[in-house]
Amino acid sequence: MIIDHPLLGPRDAAEFVYKGDAALIDRPDWQAEDAADKFHEYMYLRDNVAGEMAELWYHEHGDRSWLVVTRNTLTHKITSVELARDVARRRGRGK
Amino acid sequence: MGYSAFKVFWEGLTGNKGWKPVWREPDPKPQYDIVIVGAGGHGLATAYYLAKEFGITNVAVLEKGWLGSGNIGRNTTIIRSNYLLPGNQPFYEKSLKLWENLEQDFNYNAMVSQRSILNLIHSDPQRDAFARRANAMRLSGADSELLGPEEIRALCPFLDFDNARFPIQGALRQKRGGTVRHDAVAWGYARGADMRGVDIIQNCEVTGFRMENGACVGVETARGPIRAGKTAVCVAGSSSRVMALAGMRLPIESHVLQAFVTEGLKPTLPGVITFGAGHFYVSQSDKGGLVFGGDIDGYNTYAQRGNLPVVEDVCEGGMAIMPMIGRARLLRMWGGVMDMSMDGSPFIDKTHIDGLYFNGGWCYGGFKATPASGYCYAHLLATGRPHEVAGAFRLDRFRRGAPIDEKGVGAHPNLH
Numbered sequence: 001m002i003i004d005h006p007l008l009g010p011r012d013a014a015e016f017v018y019k020g021d022a023a024l025i026d027r028p029d030w031q032a033e034d035a036a037d038k039f040h041e042y043m044y045l046r047d048n049v050a051g052e053m054a055e056l057w058y059h060e061h062g063d064r065s066w067l068v069v070t071r072n073t074l075t076h077k078i079t080s081v082e083l084a085r086d087v088a089r090r091r092g093r094g095k
Numbered sequence: 096m097g098y099s100a101f102k103v104f105w106e107g108l109t110g111n112k113g114w115k116p117v118w119r120e121p122d123p124k125p126q127y128d129i130v131i132v133g134a135g136g137h138g139l140a141t142a143y144y145l146a147k148e149f150g151i152t153n154v155a156v157l158e159k160g161w162l163g164s165g166n167i168g169r170n171t172t173i174i175r176s177n178y179l180l181p182g183n184q185p186f187y188e189k190s191l192k193l194w195e196n197l198e199q200d201f202n203y204n205a206m207v208s209q210r211s212i213l214n215l216i217h218s219d220p221q222r223d224a225f226a227r228r229a230n231a232m233r234l235s236g237a238d239s240e241l242l243g244p245e246e247i248r249a250l251c252p253f254l255d256f257d258n259a260r261f262p263i264q265g266a267l268r269q270k271r272g273g274t275v276r277h278d279a280v281a282w283g284y285a286r287g288a289d290m291r292g293v294d295i296i297q298n299c300e301v302t303g304f305r306m307e308n309g310a311c312v313g314v315e316t317a318r319g320p321i322r323a324g325k326t327a328v329c330v331a332g333s334s335s336r337v338m339a340l341a342g343m344r345l346p347i348e349s350h351v352l353q354a355f356v357t358e359g360l361k362p363t364l365p366g367v368i369t370f371g372a373g374h375f376y377v378s379q380s381d382k383g384g385l386v387f388g389g390d391i392d393g394y395n396t397y398a399q400r401g402n403l404p405v406v407e408d409v410c411e412g413g414m415a416i417m418p419m420i421g422r423a424r425l426l427r428m429w430g431g432v433m434d435m436s437m438d439g440s441p442f443i444d445k446t447h448i449d450g451l452y453f454n455g456g457w458c459y460g461g462f463k464a465t466p467a468s469g470y471c472y473a474h475l476l477a478t479g480r481p482h483e484v485a486g487a488f489r490l491d492r493f494r495r496g497a498p499i500d501e502k503g504v505g506a507h508p509n510l511h
Contacts, residue, residue, distance in 0.1 A: 005097040012404075014404035017510055020348065020507075020508075028259075040493060043437075043493070045344040046335070047335070048335035048344075048345065048348050050335075055394070055395065056398070071394075073396050075400055094107055
């Protein structure tokens with residue numbers, strides 16, 4: 001698979017480390033009443049989508065950026081690649 | 096129809112005209128005591144043991160494709176019980192004991208061959224770790240022994256003992272480990288279940304679960320609704336997709352594992368051999384092909400094919416311990432979809448929905464578990480209690496802080 005890095009251009013997927021579902025960006029609030037349940041869901045439960053899925057890839061053998069790659073898990077076709085930073089900001093995260 | 100040497104001889108003399116199909120192709124009935132979703136190895140084993148050991152024969156096994164078309168037909172056929180943790184080891188030892196008597200039990204030739212498994216040791220700390228594992232294996236009644244380099248040299252003179260980076264210093268051996276003819280396992284269980292009255296219904300995809308008052312009372316299928324006292328899902332590889340029909344999210348990701356087989360060679364390998372410093376394992380089939388594999392690809396996928404970086408990694412592992420494998424030509428390679436769980440261990444459990452049971456999360460170790468998985472699932476379905484060797488395989492174990500993490504890498508399914 002070739003991942004079209006937004007800063008570096010097309011890179012071999014072997015340069016990356018795979019983290020998983022991009023929902024992992026949305027860490028639950030540890031002070032919430034139901035924090036234990038929310039963290040259990042966050043850590044252990046997965047949608048495990050068959051089809052288009054947003055996922056986190058880390059460019060370890062490159063610029064060490066985190067990317068959100070939208071990829072089809074049935075065909076391996078990649079439809080969009082963004083910096084995870086931009087995605088997190090768009091979801092209202094601070095830094 | 097029973098099998099015997101006389102029957103084979105007689106059929107040979109009479110043109111092999113007396114062989115008949117070994118299971119029926121029944122239409123689904125409107126209702127069963129237990130409906131098993133998935134006619135793979137584990138589902139068929141569950142039906143077989145329900146009928147044989149627990150006397151429950153009003154059972155249907157529903158299969159989307161054809162019987163044994165999933166991972167029972169695309170694995171690397173290794174059986175062993177060399178686990179470390181107390182939640183796992185007794186279960187896999189139970190499985191190995193069932194393998195040892197399987198052919199007599201279901202009167203079918205599954206070519207169970209206890210040709211041993213060697214886990215190579217390449218460093219001092221690894222020897223310590225394997226000595227601990229060898230002791231843990233013995234606690235559950237399994238056999239284990241530590242070999243030195245000279246003993247391995249006598250068995251496998253072709254290994255690269257003096258490799259500059261990963262010299263072979265010894266091995267953990269389980270003599271009772273080995274290989275089995277994987278398709279025959281599905282066929283043998285299917286025949287045994289069918290003979291006892293279980294309906295195996297192929298080309299019958301489950302499209303939903305029937306819910307009444309919050310309980311599961313059957314399934315919707317491509318061939319109409321079927322009511323069931325208990326519904327037992329057993330579809331490793333597709334677990335998340337099927338359980339999503341019941342609104343459940345699972346501690347599972349789907350990943351692809353690739354496997355490879357070379358052209359047929361003369362008998363070369365004495366048993367199964369695994370590389371201790373990378374991920375590579377190899378055995379030789381009775382047809383002569385070297386069957387080998389390594390790591391999963393590492394990203395979520397439902398495609399039954401992988402990518403080249405892992406092919407390279409597996410082949411490097413092979414060349415590191417067994418340079419002669421570079422001379423063999425590759426015949427086939429393929430991929431299978433694995434239920435990778437959050438701790439690398441499986442689930443055999445009731446769900447929070449009454450009447451709905453779940454068996455899955457087998458990672459890439461489901462084949463060796465087939466008999467015990469079926470036996471323990473049947474025990475749970477028949478008695479309502481987990482079997483004593485499968486009591487740790489619960490769905491709520493992460494919430495309780497009780498994962499069974501053989502590798503100790505945490506909630507990263509692609510690292511198990």
